[in-house]
Amino acid sequence: MPEPPSRYVFILGSVLSGLGKGIVTCSIGSSLQARCRSVHIVKIDPYLNLDAGTMNPMEHGETFVTADGGELDVDFGHYERFLGMEVSKEQNITTGQIYYNVIQKERKGEYLGQTVQIVPHIINEIIRRLEEQRVKYKPDIMIVEVGGTIGDIESEPFLEAVRQMRRNQKKFVVSTVLLTFVPFPKHLREHKTKPAQHSVRELRAAGISPDIIICRSDVPIGKKPLEKISNFGNVPEEAVMQLPDLKNVYEAPLYLEKQGLGTQLRQNLQLEAREQTPDFSKFEELQIRLQNLKGKITIGVPGKYTELQDSYISVTEALKHAAWTEGYDVELRLISTEEFENNEGSLKILEKMDGILIPGGFGDRGTEGKIKAIKFARETGKPFLGICLGFQLAVVEYCRNVLGFPKAHSTEMDKQTPFPIVDLLPEQKNIAQLGGTMRLGNFEITLNKDSMLAKLYGTTKITERHRHRYEINPELISKIKGDLVFTGFWNKLAETLELRGHPFFVGTQFHPEFKSTPWKPSPPYLGFIRAAINRNNAH
Numbered sequence: 356m357p358e359p360p361s362r363y364v365f366i367l368g369s370v371l372s373g374l375g376k377g378i379v380t381c382s383i384g385s386s387l388q389a390r391c392r393s394v395h396i397v398k399i400d401p402y403l404n405l406d407a408g409t410m411n412p413m414e415h416g417e418t419f420v421t422a423d424g425g426e427l428d429v430d431f432g433h434y435e436r437f438l439g440m441e442v443s444k445e446q447n448i449t450t451g452q453i454y455y456n457v458i459q460k461e462r463k464g465e466y467l468g469q470t471v472q473i474v475p476h477i478i479n480e481i482i483r484r485l486e487e488q489r490v491k492y493k494p495d496i497m498i499v500e501v502g503g504t505i506g507d508i509e510s511e512p513f514l515e516a517v518r519q520m521r522r523n524q525k526k527f528v529v530s531t532v533l534l535t536f537v538p539f540p541k542h543l544r545e546h547k548t549k550p551a552q553h554s555v556r557e558l559r560a561a562g563i564s565p566d567i568i569i570c571r572s573d574v575p576i577g578k579k580p581l582e583k584i585s586n587f588g589n590v591p592e593e594a595v596m597q598l599p600d601l602k603n604v605y606e607a608p609l610y611l612e613k614q615g616l617g618t619q620l621r622q623n624l625q626l627e628a629r630e631q632t633p634d635f636s637k638f639e640e641l642q643i644r645l646q647n648l649k650g651k652i653t654i655g656v657p658g659k660y661t662e663l664q665d666s667y668i669s670v671t672e673a674l675k676h677a678a679w680t681e682g683y684d685v686e687l688r689l690i691s692t693e694e695f696e697n698n699e700g701s702l703k704i705l706e707k708m709d710g711i712l713i714p715g716g717f718g719d720r721g722t723e724g725k726i727k728a729i730k731f732a733r734e735t736g737k738p739f740l741g742i743c744l745g746f747q748l749a750v751v752e753y754c755r756n757v758l759g760f761p762k763a764h765s766t767e768m769d770k771q772t773p774f775p776i777v778d779l780l781p782e783q784k785n786i787a788q789l790g791g792t793m794r795l796g797n798f799e800i801t802l803n804k805d806s807m808l809a810k811l812y813g814t815t816k817i818t819e820r821h822r823h824r825y826e827i828n829p830e831l832i833s834k835i836k837g838d839l840v841f842t843g844f845w846n847k848l849a850e851t852l853e854l855r856g857h858p859f860f861v862g863t864q865f866h867p868e869f870k871s872t873p874w875k876p877s878p879p880y881l882g883f884i885r886a887a888i889n890r891n892n893a894h
């Protein structure tokens with residue numbers, strides 16, 4: 356039997372970034388999964404960082420942590436949530452990794468006698484990396500999201516790799532999906548197709564013609580502009596689709612399916628129909644649930660990166676998943692903690708919240724405000740969930756205000772504190788480099804069998820993802836007495852806390868949000884949301 360061809364879908368973006376290429380990629384994956392095909396996703400990031408770990412979340416959205424400790428882009432969170440699969444850090448390929456490998460090979464003498472160049476060496480390395488994963492994971496279809504927008508200098512080598520793969524029809528069957536933007540200027544009150552036309556032209560200049568064009572817009576696009584894009588783009592009308600803003604991202608696979616995305620992909624990829632009707636039931640069921648919500652709760656998130664929702668996207672998603680499961684909608688209020696530090700009265704805003712969540716974070720800014728918010732939650736019985744830094748600060752707050760160590764702190768914020776209840780472990784103290792030196796990824800935690808968390812998880816052995824450097828100081832932990840109890844451990848390190856006598860006051864050193872999906876909400880989030888709903892109903 357001849358080898359089946361290697362099937363690839365490439366998703367390319369144009370006009371501007373932030374159009375939701377990740378969601379389109381997930382929709383394509385879902386469409387193929389609904390047709391009984393296995394997929395493997397790779398995301399190419401055209402920057403020189405080796406991974407996203409050291410990048411500023413203000414610029415790129417949150418860092419998503421994988422089970423194997425990868426610090427990746429927000430899009431990987433979408434992949435896991437939509438497609439129900441765990442991704443590995445090797446699924447993220449950056450320009451940095453490609454050049455690093457090529458230069459290492461050059462040093463080892465693997466290209467002896469040759470002039471090492473972008474074409475062919477860099478391009479070959481890109482294709483080799485993709486093929487390596489195809490061979491390892493053996494999916495029916497490889498889906499590759501190419502970061503950046505066409506026309507960027509950075510993306511050029513990747514476009515050239517796509518062009519070469521399309522050309523090699525003996526080995527590859529490739530479908531190229533172009534995501535573009537169709538603006539609707541208010542003063543004109545009509546959709547303008549010129550940016551889309553230009554982006555197709557730009558792609559053609561790189562030697563690639565799109566097979567499918569997906570048009571993003573704020574409001575639905577009429578037939579005419581889409582016909583125009585089909586005509587100027589030289590793409591059949593059935594292959595031009597639109598994706599206006601939707602009520603929730605999980606609607607996207609259904610929205611595109613209705614326009615024939617699956618059929619187009621099947622034709623492009625030369626796939627036989629394997630199913631009677633494609634199975635989108637999980638997305639349909641979710642949309643029905645979302646149309647029948649009973650009410651809404653409000654969660655206050657005192658934090659630092661208040662300007663950009665994306666910095667906490669997994670947290671916001673996990674809150675939504677838990678609330679939706681309980682039949683509620685959830686509104687998040689990102690509250691700048693800097694306010695709390697200067698103005699005691701500003702804490703009043705927390706009274707209106709049904710629950711308070713302190714997410715992960717780094718550095719000193721806003722810390723004292725977060726501690727004030729935690730004290731407020733502890734004293735007023737407001738449901739509280741502290742994640743990572745939020746967990747650490749809950750312990751600091753308790754040491755200061757209940758146990759009487761007024762200067763207790765984390766050495767991350769105060770190197771001189773006389774009561775370093777949160778500290779680096781001795782083995783970490785000498786690590787100078789900042790990239791990739793954290794406790795990252797999966798660790799197995801043992802929960803007390805009578806803890807609230809063990810009940811929520813339904814087990815005492817859990818595996819959750821981590822991303823932090825500092826720990827509850829094992830040398831001082833015995834000083835913590837009273838209602839605050841550490842209920843989960845990994846070796847000797849405290850992983851979870853619960854406050855006895857409080858309706859819901861829980862902290863986790865790990866980040867449970869990374870494993871949450873709309874169909875499988877995260878247990879700590881679920882407990883928190885239930886408490887917030889009770890609180891809401893009681894008022």
Ligand code: GLN
Nearest residue numbers: 715716743744823824825
């Ligand atoms: N800054 C803290 C640490 O490094 C917490 C990290 C986090 O919240 N992700 O331990």
